[in-house]
Amino acid sequence: MDISNQVAASGNKRRKDLNRIISVEPGSLGEKAGVRVGDRLLAIDGQPVRDMIDYSFQTAEDRIRLRVERDGQRLELRVKNAAGEPLGLEFAEPTFDGIRVCNNDCPFCFVYRTPKGFRPTLYVKDDDYRYSFMYGGFVTLTNLKDEDWQRIIEQRLTPLYVSVHSTELEMRRRLLGNSTAPNILDQLTRLNANGIEAHTQVVLVPTVNDGPNLEKTIFDLVKLYPGVQTSAIVPVGLAGGPGYDGDRRRNFKAHGRGFPAEAPMPMRPFTGPEAAVIIEQVHAWQKRFKKEIGTPFVYLSDEFYLLAGQEVPGRAHYEDFDQIENGVGLVRRxxxxxxxxxxxxxxxxxxxxxxxxxxxxxxxxxxxxxxxxxxxxxxxxxxxxxxxxxxxxxxxxxxxxxxxxxxxxxxxxxxxxxxxxxxxxxxxxxxxxxxxxxxxxxxxxxxxxxxxxxxxxxxxxxxxxxxxxxxxxxxxxxxxxxxxxxxxxxxxxxxx
Structure with missing residues (x-):
């Protein structure tokens, strides 16, 4: 799912507008309670509402008190018999307190490579675990605070979609452009221990995190199955047309947060023959995992097969198509x-x-x-x-x-x-x-x-x-x- 529209709007609008109600379904519980378009939702049963996740949890009761702001006045509206029935309210944005932005400096980040003049949604570096839960967007988990961990666990925000790239700590830090990024295996283990599942992805860069590094990454992740449900491998995509301003990220050297400027990371797309090598390598792992744990576990994005000029696998290979929004299985469908x-x-x-x-x-x-x-x-x-x-x-x-x-x-x-x-x-x-x-x-x-x-x-x-x-x-x-x-x-x- 393309979540950029929701993300950028949350990042660009004034925060007081994010919880504004933009639609009330005729005949709904919300309309019957007196909710109007333009109202701002402040609290439910006295508890602040940070986003649509809170909203879903707090509207699951039989009787609900809504505190809204209308024309500068605060009103309390009561909703009866709400259990199991939606209130029929649509909000300006799914997060009412803004968007959590990315603290990384990835050398392949699409935001840095987007020319000027594109739609505003493309210039927001989002890394918000709530969007991961709601829409399946991938996050790095590098910006989580203690209260975020507590909330993820208490509200059982599962599954989450996590960008791993490499389980070797220093390699991952270079790929993220973040010298303080935590150990992703420790983070995934913590999620799994608390009942939170994850789908993971590896953005693969030729000669950087492929070969033995990729093998280590996938075999580290499969050890966490079923807590880590799947891992998708996606080839790096590099934009750079006439409108591309390479200076927007210091010529894309992987020196981000604490890396030396003289340590550039080579960035180029995969060739067809290289894609064929990756396919052969991953197919061998899939056969092994299918035999050992009953699932292929690791999947290649369709782009690898297209680059190599090979047929995509059959439908059964993709099982539940858990990573279809990541370009895994789209061609098969x-x-x-x-x-x-x-x-x-x-x-x-x-x-x-x-x-x-x-x-x-x-x-x-x-x-x-x-x-x-x-x-x-x-x-x-x-x-x-x-x-x-x-x-x-x-x-x-x-x-x-x-x-x-x-x-x-x-x-x-x-x-x-x-x-x-x-x-x-x-x-x-x-x-x-x-x-x-x-x-x-x-x-x-x-x-x-x-x-x-x-x-x-x-x-x-x-x-x-x-x-x-x-x-x-x-x-x-x-x-x-x-x-x-x-x-x-x-x-x-x-x-x-």
Whole structure:
């Protein structure tokens, strides 16, 4: 799940606005109690409410007293028979006391590598265990205070998602750019001893924490199973396009909190052959762990298989898909979804349809046979457009880091070459920060901006079943040409 929207808003808004109620469901217990939009929640049964975790715990009673602030006045509202039934209140942010920021200085931190002018959500270095519990975001545990530990244990905030990177203390400190980072194995052991489970990740950097270091890390973590449920290995991602300001982090030398400036850490992406070596290494561990503890335990992100040009494992390999939000098993789900679509494809359409599907470099080989199969349906023509990431640099090849500007310019270039884009454009949902109204690309453009620039409707989706369902609906109900928006350029959109 992309939590950056919630995180950045909590970091940027004034704290007194974070507990503001922005929606009250009609007919809900909250409405019946007299809660109004604009009220600020101060306490429940006399206890302060720090965030949605407190809110969930404190609204589990049969009778509740809400203390709210309205127009400068403090009111007490009573809610009856609330047990098991939600109050129907939506808040401005999930944390009412702000966001816990990161105290590390990781050399691969995306925040440092984000060009200026992107959406504000991308410039907040969050490291808040509450977001880890609520949304599955990864945290390092380096900023926990005694009261945080007490709360995690008392409220049983499990599972947490923890960035490990290395269990060798000095290596982890270098990777975090934090010379005082505590021993992660001690922290995980403490969590496990108190009934708190963890899912972990290793951001893997070639020649840095791979090889023997990676082996030590994974075998240290598996000893903590089942307290540590899984470990995902994710290749380091490095942005650095034309707008990248390398000086924002002292040229990314790993000297952070106490490291000498003359000790740079080499940073580069994995090559295909290197990814293949990692796959072979990890598959051997998975077989061993499956035999010894009944689960593979360690999983590779899809990017390794795509880089190596290898097929992703079958569905059973991923068990419960516990790390799917970390890019582990997404391609498998995508391909399994396609199998269902392929079974119901007709031989021909009742009316001709053209469309364009946009994707990124890394996943293009996965899409190509699917698009060829779609185009075997008589009357259907789907363009597959691979967008190069000009904004963040050629080393960034995933769809989730494409900007609206790059998408628009690639579509306009394809059209200028004489290709008919068709009547609809399909874009990956992962390009946006969230679903629905207000969703934005990295550079703050919206799907509506793409529609304006290309004069065609845009449909966001994650699976080919969504594409096919939309095509089938358009076949039955053709769009009226007069409703298509007029085309505009990126420069015109930027000048809004």
């Amino acid at each position: 995508f391909l399994d979804d396609w199998k269902h679509v392929e079974k119901k494809l007709p031989e021909k359409l009742e009316r001709p349809l053209r469309a364009t599907l946009v994707t990124a470099e890394l996943i293009t080989p996965t899409f190509e046979p699917l698009i060829r199969r779609l185009n075997r349906v008589e009357g259907l023509e789907v363009n597959l457009l691979t967008v190069i990431n000009k904004t963040l640099g050629h080393t960034v090849t995933v769809a989730g880091l494409l900007t609206g500007k790059d998408v628009i310019e690639a579509l306009q270039a394809l059209e200028a070459s004489g290709r008919d884009l068709g009547e609809v454009l399909y874009l990956p949902q992962v390009m946006l920060d969230k679903k629905g109204y207000g969703a934005r690309f990295l550079d703050d453009l919206t799907p509506a901006d793409v529609e304006k620039a290309l004069g065609r409707p845009v449909v966001m989706g994650s699976y080919m079943s969504e594409v096919w369902d939309d095509l089938a609906e358009r076949e039955k109900h053709p769009a009226q040409p007069a409703t298509a928006p007029a085309a505009r350029t990126v420069l015109e959109l930027a000048a809004r």
